[in-house]
Amino acid sequence: MTTIPKAAQRQTPLRGPTPRRSLVPLKRRLEPYGYLSPTLLLLLVLMLVPIGMVIRYSLMDNVITNKHPEFAGLSNYAEVLKDSVFWVAVKNTAFFTGVSVIAHLVLGMGFALLLNTSLLGSATKAVFRVLYILPWLFTVAIIAVLWRLLLNPNGVLNYILQDLGLANSKVEWLASPSIALFSVTFINIWSGYPFYMMSLLAGLQGIPRDLYEAAHIDGAGPINRFIHVTLPQLRPIIVSIAMLDIIFTTQQFALIWMTTGGGPINVTEMLSTFTYKLAFNRYEFSVASASAVTIFAFSMVLAFFYVRYQKARD
Amino acid sequence: MEPKGLRRVTMQVGVIFALSVGAVFAGFPVFWMLVSSFKANPEIFELPPRVVTDNFSFDAYTTILTDPVKVRFFINSYVVALSVTALTLVVAILAGYALSRFEFPFKRPLNMVIVSVQAVPPITLLIPYFGLMVTLHLYNTYFALILTYMVFTLPYAIIMMTGYFNTLPKELDEAVKCDGAGTMTALWRILVPISIPGLVSVGIYTFMIAWNEFLFALTLTRTENMRTVPIGIQLLMGQHSFKWNEMMAMSILGCLPVLILFLFFQRYFIGGMTAGSVKS
Numbered sequence: 001m002t003t004i005p006k007a008a009q010r011q012t013p014l015r016g017p018t019p020r021r022s023l024v025p026l027k028r029r030l031e032p033y034g035y036l037s038p039t040l041l042l043l044l045v046l047m048l049v050p051i052g053m054v055i056r057y058s059l060m061d062n063v064i065t066n067k068h069p070e071f072a073g074l075s076n077y078a079e080v081l082k083d084s085v086f087w088v089a090v091k092n093t094a095f096f097t098g099v100s101v102i103a104h105l106v107l108g109m110g111f112a113l114l115l116n117t118s119l120l121g122s123a124t125k126a127v128f129r130v131l132y133i134l135p136w137l138f139t140v141a142i143i144a145v146l147w148r149l150l151l152n153p154n155g156v157l158n159y160i161l162q163d164l165g166l167a168n169s170k171v172e173w174l175a176s177p178s179i180a181l182f183s184v185t186f187i188n189i190w191s192g193y194p195f196y197m198m199s200l201l202a203g204l205q206g207i208p209r210d211l212y213e214a215a216h217i218d219g220a221g222p223i224n225r226f227i228h229v230t231l232p233q234l235r236p237i238i239v240s241i242a243m244l245d246i247i248f249t250t251q252q253f254a255l256i257w258m259t260t261g262g263g264p265i266n267v268t269e270m271l272s273t274f275t276y277k278l279a280f281n282r283y284e285f286s287v288a289s290a291s292a293v294t295i296f297a298f299s300m301v302l303a304f305f306y307v308r309y310q311k312a313r314d
Numbered sequence: 315m316e317p318k319g320l321r322r323v324t325m326q327v328g329v330i331f332a333l334s335v336g337a338v339f340a341g342f343p344v345f346w347m348l349v350s351s352f353k354a355n356p357e358i359f360e361l362p363p364r365v366v367t368d369n370f371s372f373d374a375y376t377t378i379l380t381d382p383v384k385v386r387f388f389i390n391s392y393v394v395a396l397s398v399t400a401l402t403l404v405v406a407i408l409a410g411y412a413l414s415r416f417e418f419p420f421k422r423p424l425n426m427v428i429v430s431v432q433a434v435p436p437i438t439l440l441i442p443y444f445g446l447m448v449t450l451h452l453y454n455t456y457f458a459l460i461l462t463y464m465v466f467t468l469p470y471a472i473i474m475m476t477g478y479f480n481t482l483p484k485e486l487d488e489a490v491k492c493d494g495a496g497t498m499t500a501l502w503r504i505l506v507p508i509s510i511p512g513l514v515s516v517g518i519y520t521f522m523i524a525w526n527e528f529l530f531a532l533t534l535t536r537t538e539n540m541r542t543v544p545i546g547i548q549l550l551m552g553q554h555s556f557k558w559n560e561m562m563a564m565s566i567l568g569c570l571p572v573l574i575l576f577l578f579f580q581r582y583f584i585g586g587m588t589a590g591s592v593k594s
Binding site: 029031032033035038039042043045046047049050051053054057063079082110111115117119120128129131132133134135137138139140141142145146147148149150152154155156159163174190194218241244247250251253254257258271275276285289292293295296300301302303304306307310311313 | 322325326329330332333336337339340341343344346347350358359361362363404405408409411412413416418421424426427428429430431432433434435436438439440441442443444445446461462464465468471472497525526528529533534543544545547548550551558561562566568569572573576580
C-alpha cells in the first residue's frame with residue numbers, strides 16, 4: 001500500500017542495515033496474514049472447497065451413492081428446472097418471504113414506536129420490551145412445536161375462535177391445503193419481528209430531538225413528522241435489516257420442516273425443503289446439488305446488493 | 315410539544331391499550347407453552363381449556379431430567395455451543411485485530427467476502443458438508459457440528475470485533491509497542507481486556523446461533539447420543555403418540571440458557587444484534 005519514497009530508500013544503506021533489519025519490513029507485512037490465517041483456513045475449508053464440490057456434484061450423474069460418477073453436463077439443471085414442484089417452491093418461497101418481511105417491518109416499526117413513547121415511564125416500557133422480545137429468544141424447533149400445540153384442530157386457538165363465534169368448525173391450520181401456507185407465514189412473522197423492533201428502537205433513540213422540534217415549529221403533525229423526520233432517519237437501518245431478512249427468510253428450513261414438512265401436497269414446499277428432500281429422502285444428490293447451486297446463485301445476487309449498499313454507506 | 319391534561323391521559327390509555335394487545339400477541343403463546351408443561355398429557359386438549367388443571371405437576375420435567383437419552387441431548391448442545399463460542403471468539407479476535415490495525419493488500423475484498431459469506435444458503439453447503447464429513451470420518455461426531463457451525467458464527471463475529479477494535483484508540487497499542495513488545499502482546503494484554511463488553515456481545519450471539527442450529531445437526535449426526543436439543547424436540551414429536559407436556563417441558567428447558575443470558579446481559583444482547591446488522 002505505502003510506497004517508500006526514493007530518498008528514503010537511498011538513505012537506508014547509509015545507516016548500515018544488518019540482515020536482520022531488512023527482515024523487519026517483511027515480517028511487518030506478513031503479520032496481518034498471520035492473524036488472519038485461521039480465518040482464511042476456515043474460509044477455504046468451509047466455503048471455497050464446499051462450493052467447488054457442490055458445483056462439481058451438480059455436473060455429475062450421481063454422486064455419494066454412486067462410486068464412479070460420470071460427467072453429465074447440465075442435465076441435472078434441466079431436470080430441476082423442468083420439475084413443477086421446483087416452481088411451486090419458488091412461488092411459495094417468494095410469498096413466504098415477501099409477506100414475512102413486510103409484516104416484520106410493519107409490526108417491528110409499530111412496536112418500536114409504542115415502546116419509544118414519552119407518555120409512559122421507563123419501568124413500564126422495560127416490562128413490555130421484555131415481553132415483546134420473547135419470540136426472538138426461542139429456537140425455531142421450539143417455535144414449531146409451540147405453534148403446533150396452539151394451532152392443533154383441538155387446540156386453544158380454535159376454541160377461542162369458536163367461543164367468539166369467528167369460526168364454526170375446527171380449522172385445520174397446518175393440514176388444510178388452502179390455509180397451511182398462510183399459517184406457516186404467520187408463525188414466521190411472529191418469530192421474526194423482534195429483530196426489527198429492537199433495531200428500529202435503537203435507531204429511534206438515536207434521532208436528534210431538535211429535528212422533531214424544528215418540524216413541530218414548521219407546523220408538522222405527528223403523521224408528517226413520522227414521514228418527513230422518522231422514516232428518512234431510519235432509512236439506512238430499515239434497508240439493512242430488510243435485506244438481511246430477505247436473505248435469511250428465503251433460506252428458512254427448520255420451521256417448515258417441523259410444522260408441515262412442505263405439505264400438504266407441496267403447498268408449503270420451499271426451495272430449502274425441496275432441495276433437502278431431493279438429497280436426503282430420495283438420495284438424488286446430483287439433482288439436489290443443481291438445485292442448491294441455483295439457490296446459491298440467487299443468494300449471491302441478493303448478497304451483491306447488500307454488500308454494495310453497505311459499502312455505499314461507509 | 316408535550317400534550318397536557320386530559321389529552322395526555324387519553325393518549326396514555328390508548329398507548330397502554332395498544333401495548334397490551336401487542337403483549338398478548340407476543341406473550342400468550344409463550345404463556346400457553348409454560349402452563350401446558352405442567353399438565354398431564356390427556357389434559358392438553360381438554361375442553362374448555364384451563365390454565366391450571368387437576369393434575370398440575372412437574373412430572374413432565376422429572377421425566378425429561380431423569381431420562382439419560384434426553385439429558386444427553388442437553389449435554390451435547392452445551393458441549394457444541396460452548397466449543398463453538400470459544401473457538402469463534404479466538405478466531406474473531408485475531409481476525410478483527412488484523413482488519414482493524416493493519417493495512418494490507420486485499421483488505422477490502424476480504425471484508426466483502428466476509429460480509430457476503432453470511433448470505434450463502436446453508437442448504438447449498440449442506441450437501442458438500444455431508445460428503446466431506448463422511449469422507450473425513452467426522453460424520454456423527456461433535457467435531458462435525460463444531461466446525462460447520464463456525465461458518466454461521468464467524469462472519470458476524472469478525473465484523474463485530476473489527477468494529478469494536480476500531481472504536482479503541484490506536485495510541486493504546488502503540489504505547490505497548492514503544493516499550494518493545496510485539497503486536498501479539500498489545501492485542502492480548504491491552505486490547506482484549508478492555509474489549510470485554512464487545513466480547514460478551516459476540517459470545518452471547520454466537521452461543522445462541524450454535525444452541526439453536528437445526529439443519530446441520532439434523533443431517534450431520536445420526537445416533538441418539540449425538541443429537542442436540544432442537545433435534546431432540548423433533549424426535550419427541552416423531553414418536554407414535556405426541557407427548558405434548560414433555561415437548562413443552564423440554565422446550566422450556568431448551569430455551570432457559572438463552573433466556574437467562576438475555577435477562578442478565580440484556581444491554582449486550584441489544585447492542586450485539588443491532589451492531590451486526592446496522593454497522594459493518
